[in-house]
Amino acid sequence: MAYINTVKKLPYIYQDITAKNANSLLVVTAAVHGNELVGLKAIDALSNIASKIPLKGRIVVIHGNPEATVQEVRYVDQDFNRAFTATNLISEPTNHELVSAQHLSQLMLNLLDEQASNVAKHLLDIHSMSSTGTPFMSFVADKPPQLIIEQTPIPVIEGIIDSLEGCLAKWFAPYFNSSHIVECGQHQEQSTFDFGFHTLIYHLYLFDMLEDCKQVQQAFDYLSCHTHPYSYLKTNICYRQAVNKDQIFEMQPGFVNLQQVNAGQLLAKISGKKVLAPFDGRVILPCYQRQCEEGYFISQDR
Ligand SMILES: [Zn+2]
Missing domain, CATH: 3.40.630.10 (Zn peptidases)
Structure with missing residues (x-):
């Protein structure tokens, strides 16, 4: 309060x-x-x-x-x-x-x-x-x-x-x-x-x-x-999954920030349509709330 x-x-x-x-x-x-x-x-x-x-x-x-x-x-x-x-x-x-x-x-x-x-x-x-x-x-x-x-x-x-x-x-x-x-x-x-x-x-x-x-x-x-085991990690954003106001974004369950993902892996659905990882990398800020502008980002380590 x-x-x-x-x-x-x-x-x-x-x-x-x-x-x-x-x-x-x-x-x-x-x-x-x-x-x-x-x-x-x-x-x-x-x-x-x-x-x-x-x-x-x-x-x-x-x-x-x-x-x-x-x-x-x-x-x-x-x-x-x-x-x-x-x-x-x-x-x-x-x-x-x-x-x-x-x-x-x-x-x-x-x-x-x-x-x-x-x-x-x-x-x-x-x-x-x-x-x-x-x-x-x-x-x-x-x-x-x-x-x-x-x-x-x-x-x-x-x-x-x-x-x-x-x-x-x-x-x-x-x-x-x-x-x-x-x-x-x-x-x-x-x-x-x-x-x-x-x-x-x-x-x-x-x-x-x-x-x-x-x-x-x-x-x-x-x-x-x-921050273990990611202490001192340096990684760069390479991809941003935009979500428009009229789209329904549903992240697949269980993703955590910085998790390694592989090209072609199912990450989410946007208005029912499957969205796959475009390349190998880390999923950043996977969105599990209703109000969001990005579904997630993907980064690659330096
Ligand atoms: Zn915030």
């Missing part, structure tokens, strides 16, 4: 933690998909220990789609994470997510305006998945969080964000030194919330916004353990 805020329907600043030596800013976008609570829970857990760990810098968390969170849905009218385009942000908004996109954009620009020019700025968009399977991260190609890509145990899937028109992490990337997303696990699982918290801790450390401490070591151990 903590996340049901009937007053705030539009994006708002959910948490703002400023530590000493604020030479870095991390903006976390959470619940951009309303039913993905992991980012909110991760920051709740962080704020509980914030005074006891050697934090540096400022962490601001934006609750992306509170109205969808209230309704316990991914979105109200359209996918919020496809709403960030130049046209949408200057046109008269015609639905909830388009109003929200303009509101969030203003919130973000105001926040960035407050920052001194020498402040390093990073964006982290935290999500969860409809399927089970190993969590992963991805990043905007021209704003890579280089140290994180090299050192995080979390598998890195390249090319997801850049293929998606209107994606929040891509739209705001030009204003930041780096922009990445983490998909923490299945929406409701407790391990997903733990994964989000430990990701936040470990990536703050790699951004030099948290000094080495017991919690950093615990986070590293947790992330390593919970």
Whole structure:
């Protein structure tokens, strides 16, 4: 119930933690998909220990789609994470997510305006998945969080964000030194919330916004353990299975994120028609929920 805020329907600043030596800013976008609570829970857990760990810098968390969170849905009218385009942000908004996109954009620009020019700025968009399977991260190609890509145990899937028109992490990337997303696990699982918290801790450390401490070591151990056997995997998106609004997408049961698939293998049905894997690779984000824009992606390892 903590996340049901009937007053705030539009994006708002959910948490703002400023530590000493604020030479870095991390903006976390959470619940951009309303039913993905992991980012909110991760920051709740962080704020509980914030005074006891050697934090540096400022962490601001934006609750992306509170109205969808209230309704316990991914979105109200359209996918919020496809709403960030130049046209949408200057046109008269015609639905909830388009109003929200303009509101969030203003919130973000105001926040960035407050920052001194020498402040390093990073964006982290935290999500969860409809399927089970190993969590992963991805990043905007021209704003890579280089140290994180090299050192995080979390598998890195390249090319997801850049293929998606209107994606929040891509739209705001030009204003930041780096922009990445983490998909923490299945929406409701407790391990997903733990994964989000430990990701936040470990990536703050790699951004030099948290000094080495017991919690950093615990986070590293947790992330390593919970990404096994795919820790440090680097894989590239080669294929996106689009789903149109008028199509019915049904993923075959039992696929998990990062699972190896073979060319010709039955993956799904679209409006009753069989869809086979186009080549050998890994199935990424197999969709087991009603609201989806992609049925799955396929990647191949570097
Ligand atoms: Zn999401």
